[in-house]
Amino acid sequence: MDLLALASTRLDLVRLGLLAAALPEQRLRLVAYLRAPHAFDRPDLERLALQELTSYLRPAKQTAPGRLAEAMAWADECLARPRPDLLLLGEATEASLPFAVTAQKLGIAVASLEAGLPAAPEREGERRITEQLATFRFAPTAQAVGWLQERGLACHYRGDLLAEAGRLLTEEDVTTALSSWGLSRRGYLVLALREEPSAVPQAGMPVVYLPDTQGQALPTAGAWATEARPVAAWLSLLLGCGCLVSDDLGLCRIAAAAGAAALLLDPTGEQHWCADIPNLAPIPDLAAASTCQPDPAPPPPPAPRCAPAIAHILTRGA
Amino acid sequence: MPITAACFVGARPNFMKIAPILRVLRQDRRFTTLFVHTGQHYDYAMSEVFLRDLGLPPPDALFEVGSGSHAAQTAKVITAAEAFFNRHHPQWAVVVGDVNSTLGVALAASKLGVRVAHVEAGLRSFDRRMPEEINRIVTDHLSQLLLASCPEAVENLEREGVDRSRVRLVGNVMIDSLVHLLPKARQAQPWRNYELEPKSFVIITAHRPENVDNRLQLRRLVEILEQVAARLPVLLPLHPRTRQRLQEAGALARLQSLPALHLTEPLGYLEFLGLLDACTAALTDSGGLQEETTYLGVPCLTMRENTERPITVEVGTNTLTGLDPGLVLSCLDQVLAGTYKQGVIPPLWDGKAASRIVTALARSR
Numbered sequence: 001m002d003l004l005a006l007a008s009t010r011l012d013l014v015r016l017g018l019l020a021a022a023l024p025e026q027r028l029r030l031v032a033y034l035r036a037p038h039a040f041d042r043p044d045l046e047r048l049a050l051q052e053l054t055s056y057l058r059p060a061k062q063t064a065p066g067r068l069a070e071a072m073a074w075a076d077e078c079l080a081r082p083r084p085d086l087l088l089l090g091e092a093t094e095a096s097l098p099f100a101v102t103a104q105k106l107g108i109a110v111a112s113l114e115a116g117l118p119a120a121p122e123r124e125g126e127r128r129i130t131e132q133l134a135t136f137r138f139a140p141t142a143q144a145v146g147w148l149q150e151r152g153l154a155c156h157y158r159g160d161l162l163a164e165a166g167r168l169l170t171e172e173d174v175t176t177a178l179s180s181w182g183l184s185r186r187g188y189l190v191l192a193l194r195e196e197p198s199a200v201p202q203a204g205m206p207v208v209y210l211p212d213t214q215g216q217a218l219p220t221a222g223a224w225a226t227e228a229r230p231v232a233a234w235l236s237l238l239l240g241c242g243c244l245v246s247d248d249l250g251l252c253r254i255a256a257a258a259g260a261a262a263l264l265l266d267p268t269g270e271q272h273w274c275a276d277i278p279n280l281a282p283i284p285d286l287a288a289a290s291t292c293q294p295d296p297a298p299p300p301p302p303a304p305r306c307a308p309a310i311a312h313i314l315t316r317g318a
Numbered sequence: 319m320p321i322t323a324a325c326f327v328g329a330r331p332n333f334m335k336i337a338p339i340l341r342v343l344r345q346d347r348r349f350t351t352l353f354v355h356t357g358q359h360y361d362y363a364m365s366e367v368f369l370r371d372l373g374l375p376p377p378d379a380l381f382e383v384g385s386g387s388h389a390a391q392t393a394k395v396i397t398a399a400e401a402f403f404n405r406h407h408p409q410w411a412v413v414v415g416d417v418n419s420t421l422g423v424a425l426a427a428s429k430l431g432v433r434v435a436h437v438e439a440g441l442r443s444f445d446r447r448m449p450e451e452i453n454r455i456v457t458d459h460l461s462q463l464l465l466a467s468c469p470e471a472v473e474n475l476e477r478e479g480v481d482r483s484r485v486r487l488v489g490n491v492m493i494d495s496l497v498h499l500l501p502k503a504r505q506a507q508p509w510r511n512y513e514l515e516p517k518s519f520v521i522i523t524a525h526r527p528e529n530v531d532n533r534l535q536l537r538r539l540v541e542i543l544e545q546v547a548a549r550l551p552v553l554l555p556l557h558p559r560t561r562q563r564l565q566e567a568g569a570l571a572r573l574q575s576l577p578a579l580h581l582t583e584p585l586g587y588l589e590f591l592g593l594l595d596a597c598t599a600a601l602t603d604s605g606g607l608q609e610e611t612t613y614l615g616v617p618c619l620t621m622r623e624n625t626e627r628p629i630t631v632e633v634g635t636n637t638l639t640g641l642d643p644g645l646v647l648s649c650l651d652q653v654l655a656g657t658y659k660q661g662v663i664p665p666l667w668d669g670k671a672a673s674r675i676v677t678a679l680a681r682s683r
Contacts (some may be wrong), residue, residue: 063429064430068426069393076393101452105448151479152478302467
C-alpha cells in the first residue's frame with residue numbers, strides 16, 4: 001500500500017512517526033507544508049523512522065487565498081503522480097483542505113488522524129470540512145467521538161496517538177536532553193504559546209518558553225526560551241516537564257499523558273473538550289498557572305495500542 | 319447604502335440558474351449587482367450562445383481560467399476571485415451549482431470574509447467518485463446562506479450538522495429560466511430544423527467522464543444510441559468530450575451513418591428547450607435535464623447509477639437506468655405504450671425562486 005502523509009507541524013511528525021512504526025510493511029511518503037522558518041531536518045525524520053520529504057511547499061503568497069491556491073496546485077502535483085492509495089492528514093492547516101479536496105476528486109481515500117478536536121480558531125472551518133470529506137476519521141478522545149456523531153459523522157475511536165508520543169524516545173534520550181539544559185525531570189514548567197506572553201507564570205520552578213509548535217524562538221522576560229531543535233529535544237522538553245501551560249491542545253495531550261500537569265490556556269472558557277483527558281485542565285489566564293503542582297510520581301507511558309489499531313484499520317480499509 | 323452582490327458563473331449549467339437571479343437583483347434598488355464569468359467553459363457554443371439566449375448581460379469581469387485539472391482550475395479561480403474581491407468588496411458572493419468555479423469562488427470569498435450564498439445547496443448524490451459531489455459538500459460548508467431547491471436538500475444539510483438558520487428552502491431557480499423562456503422556445507418550433515415532428519423523437523445527451531472516458535461504458539452508450547435510433551429518430555447534441563471519445567474509439571463515423579440519428583453541435587438554451595419540450599423522451603447523464611423534464615412532464619431516463627436530484631425520481635418523470643441497454647429500452651417501450659409513470663411538479667418549482675432568493679439575501683444582511 002502506498003500512503004502519502006501531509007505534515008505541517010512537529011505534532012504531525014509525532015503522529016506519523018508512531019504510525020510509521022506500526023506500518024513497517026507499507027510505503028509511507030511524506031510531504032510538508034512549511035510556513036514556519038524551520039524545516040523538517042533529515043536527522044529529525046530519521047530519528048522518527050520517517051522517510052525523507054518527497055516534496056515540500058514554502059508558500060510564497062502573502063494572502064490567505066493566495067496560499068490556498070498555491071496549496072491546491074501543489075496538492076495536485078503531490079497526489080496525481082504517483083497516486084497514493086491513502087492520504088494521511090494530521091493537524092488542520094492551510095494545506096489540509098486543498099489536499100483533502102484534491103485527493104477525493106482523484107479517488108484517493110483520506111484519513112483524518114485528529115478528527116473531532118478543535119483546531120486553532122482560524123483553522124476551525126477548514127478542520128470541519130476536512131472531517132466531512134474524510135474517508136476515515138480517527139477521534140482521539142471520547143468527547144471527540146460524540147462531537148463528530150452530533151454532525152452525523154462516523155469515526156473510529158482507538159485512543160490518542162499523541163498520548164503515545166513517549167514511545168518515540170527512550171528514558172535515556174529524555175534524561176540526556178534535559179541534562180544538556182541543566183533541567184531535571186518534573187523540575188520545570190514549559191510555557192508554549194502561539195503568541196509571546198507579556199508575563200510568565202510564577203510556579204516556583206524554572207520556566208522554559210517554547211514560542212510555538214513551529215519552533216521559532218522569541219525572547220520572553222522571566223523565562224528561558226529555546227527553539228528546541230531537533231525534534232527529539234523539543235519532545236523531551238514536553239515529556240519531562242512537571243507542568244505545561246499552553247494554548248495548544250495537542251501539546252497538552254502529550255505532556256498530560258507523560259504525567260505532567262497540563263494547563264490549557266482558554267480565556268474564552270469554551271474549550272470544554274478536554275474534560276475527559278487525565279492531567280489536563282483549562283485555565284482562564286496565565287496567573288492561574290501559578291498554582292500548578294507537578295505529580296511527583298508520574299505514570300509509565302501508556303501501552304502502544306492506538307498506533308497499531310489505527311494502522312490495522314488503515315491497511316484493512318484502504 | 320445598497321448591498322453589493324457579485325453573481326458568478328463558470329460553466330454552462332450555471333447560466334440558467336444565475337439568469338433569473340440577476341434579473342430580479344437588477345430590478346431591486348436594495349442591491350448593486352456584479353456579474354462575473356470565470357471562463358471555465360470558454361467554447362463559444364458552450365458558453366456565449368447560452369448567455370445570449372438567457373438574456374444575460376456581458377460580464378462585468380471575465381477571469382478566463384480555461385481548462386486544467388480540477389485542482390489547477392480551482393486554484394486559478396481562487397487567485398482571480400481574490401483580485402476581484404479586493405477590488406470590488408461585495409457583501410455577497412452568489413455561487414450556483416457544483417462546478418469547480420463554484421468551489422473556487424467560495425473558497426476565496428470565505429478567506430476574505432465575503433459572505434457566500436450557495437444556490438442549489440444541499441443536493442447530494444452520495445457518490446464521492448463524482449467531483450461535483452466534493453464541490454457541493456465543501457461549498458455548502460463554506461456558505462453563510464444555503465438556498466435549497468427541495469426539502470431533501472434541506473434534510474441533507476441538517477444531517478451534516480449545518481446550522482438550520484443558514485438554510486432557506488427557495489425552490490428551483492433553473493425552472494424560473496424555463497418558465498420565463500418556454501413560450502419563446504415553443505414559438506421557434508426548432509424541431510423543424512431537423513425535419514422532426516413533435517412527440518416523435520428522442521433527445522440524448524451524454525458527457526460524464528464515467529460514461530464516456532471508460533471504453534466499456536462508451537461501448538454500452540453506443541449500443542444504447544443504436545438501439546434507440548432503431549425505434550425512434552434520435553437527436554444527439556454532442557459535448558466536445560463525447561465527440562472526442564467517440565472519435566478515438568472509432569464509433570463516431572458509425573453513428574453518423576445511422577439515418578435516424580441526428581448528430582449536432584451543442585445547442586443554445588432556447589433551441590434545446592424547444593426540442594426538449596417537443597420530444598417523446600430524453601436520455602441523459604446530466605443533472606439539470608432531470609429537473610427540466612420533470613417540469614415539462616417529459617419522460618427522462620438517466621444513464622447514471624445515482625442522482626443528487628432524487629425528487630425527480632420520486633415525484634417526477636425521471637428513472638435511473640444506468641448504461642443498461644435492456645432497462646433503457648424497456649422504459650422506452652413503456653413510454654411508447656403510454657404506460658410510463660406520470661410525474662408531478664415538485665412544490666416551489668413555480669418560476670418564483672429567484673424572488674425568494676433575493677429576499678433571503680436582503681434579509682440576511
